[in-house]
Amino acid sequence: MKGRGAAQRQSGRRSKTPLFCAAVVALAGAIYSMRQFGQAGGETLVTSVVTRGDLEEVVTATGKIQPFAHVDVGAQASGQLTHILVKIGDHATQGMLLAEIDPQLQSAKVAADEAQIAQYHANLVEQLAIVEYAKATLERNARLLENKAVSKLAMDESRRDSQTAAAKADAIRAQIKQMQSTLESDRATLGYTRIFAPMSGTVVSIDAREGQTLNATYSTPQLLRIAELSTMTVWTEVSEADVTRLHAGMPVYFMTLGHGDRRWTARLRQILPAPHKPVGPQGGSDANTSKNNVVNNVVLYTALFDVDNAAGDLRPEMTAQVFFVAAQTKGAVIAPVTALRASADGGTTVGVVDADGKESERTVQVGLRTRFRVEILKGLAPGERVVTGRKADSGKTPLVSFHL
Template identity: 45%
Template sequence: MRRSGKTAIGIAAALLLAGGGVAWRRPAADARVDLVLATRGTVEQAVSATGAVRPKTFVDVGTQVSGQLRHIHVKIGDRVERGQLLAEIDPTVYQTRVAAARARIKDLEAQRREMCATRDLAELRFHRQERLAATAAASREALDGARADYLVAEARIAALVARVEETRATLAGDEANLGYTRIFAPIAGTVVAIPATEGQTLNASQTAPTILRIADLETMTVWAEVAEADVPRLAVGMPARFATLGGARTWRGAVRQILPTPEVENDVVLYSVLVDVDNPDGALMSEMTAHVFFVERAVENAVTVPRGVLAGAGADGLWTVRLKTDAGLEDRTVRTGLVTRTRAEVVEGLRPGDAVARVAAPKGGK
């Protein structure tokens, strides 16, 4: 009986040791293995930046004359055509000036006609005195007086003609100012802002007050802010794509301009890079935030995998991946082409649909 008890104790101890061995190996069995498929797609090497969407073309419509803003004929969001009446300024003062200038011209024209009659009479007297002086019937003094009267009349007519021309020029300016009280659209587009209000007094003495802004929303420009370290990688004409916050749509364009003057914010130097894009359906709106990618290099229709599945040094484009086979996971050497921070182009060693492993830490961080 004692012997059999010792035997039972030995068997139990052996089972405990065996159980301990299983428990010791379990963390490896619990390691979480993520499988991802090799797929066909595009691999891009790009510079990323953020920016704002703005109209490529816009005009701040102001006034060239001072006065009270009597009426605004449009509202924000209205589509306007070139030459359409937008607003009116009280024209009373300018109408008065035009009327006064026209009356002054009439007065001067009347004076000129009167002086022309006086000149004609002086000319007749002068010629008469000339004939009389030729026969010694008139004195030299009378002849000189008649000549002087004629020349004075001619001079006064010339002065009146000059004053008429001056007043006509003033009238032209007054008529132009009267015309400026009616403000028309300089371009076709959409009204995007109206900072002025009806009844407001506008003072155009120093700067032209802005009444409203018209923008052409059919072509938009992304103003991307690019870090100074990335600017040398960009060039005019480089393809770019962007998306707005919360949107799944991608727009494509090209770099139009890289502005040479930077913006410095908190000791960070940023350069504005402009990308134009068509906006026929009006989906892009002013000041939308854009996430922009400037594509340096792209490979299309390539076999691609996530960058995280590659192991090794990558010398000569050779890496190791863990390929899932019927027998389990096995190491395989692959050759890559373009490798970015997120994806890699595989030129040899994998086909679309192959599953490769990416080993992560076990759940709970153990």
């Protein structure tokens, strides 16, 4: 029995020895694999291809499209609005009849003025006769006084009557002139009952209705607006940080929300010298609206430019995304800004990757620079690859499993 037990123990030792050796080998292999994976883990170069193209430095802003010119047509005469002869969208030519106000009241005033003037003329004729009589009496009494046929008192009274009659005639003449001025004013007001277009353009709004009573005594009631839509003006708001980069005559282009990628090009016409303040109800700047050009404590200045709109694609109040071209270059060698590195001597270098994937540093000369791209004047050619960044590999340890 003892011999059998000893044999079993010896056999058990021999059976476990190969398993232990296998475990050691597997563990050593796992450690080697992890070391190899760790050595392979590093960083990957992020590259970009140098291209040739156009580059521009722009100042971006938002603007509103408005008619180049417009006029609000109002009423200068009071009365009932009897006819409006145009509709919104109609084209009006300068001098065209637009609306009519009931002229009866103004016609009556003109007739009364004419009658009053006629009465004054009749009074003047009568007074001139009195003047002639007083003058003749004065001359007769002067001759009689020489012969002492009349008293000096009678002579003085004759002189007084002659002068008084002449003064009354002058007063009537003044009344006639005054009444003639009133007649001219009332005739002008009568003419205002027929409202004509002051300029050629499109009727863009009508603010009154036929039958409405207008009171032009204290203010001018607005009837309609005529705008010149063949040329539009873009009112652009530019921040105080960017306005110093703008100048009259510089190229500008813009796009609208409804026309996709279509561009309209123009030239900057004017930069208003002060932030634009809306007109108040009394015609001056309204203090309550003076903050309209200050957004988030940033002062905004107004830049104006005009664009042809013969096709009528642009409409008032459209929003425009505006790009003022501060600088531009055509057919330039272009690289990403992220590829640039500052060298120790104050110059600029880039990392260039060759066909074998090896990186070398190269000195370059740069020109126009934007936020994302830069013009390479010297040192690179289109098609070369430059390093724009480095991406670290994950370096994760592989999962190793084995069974005993």
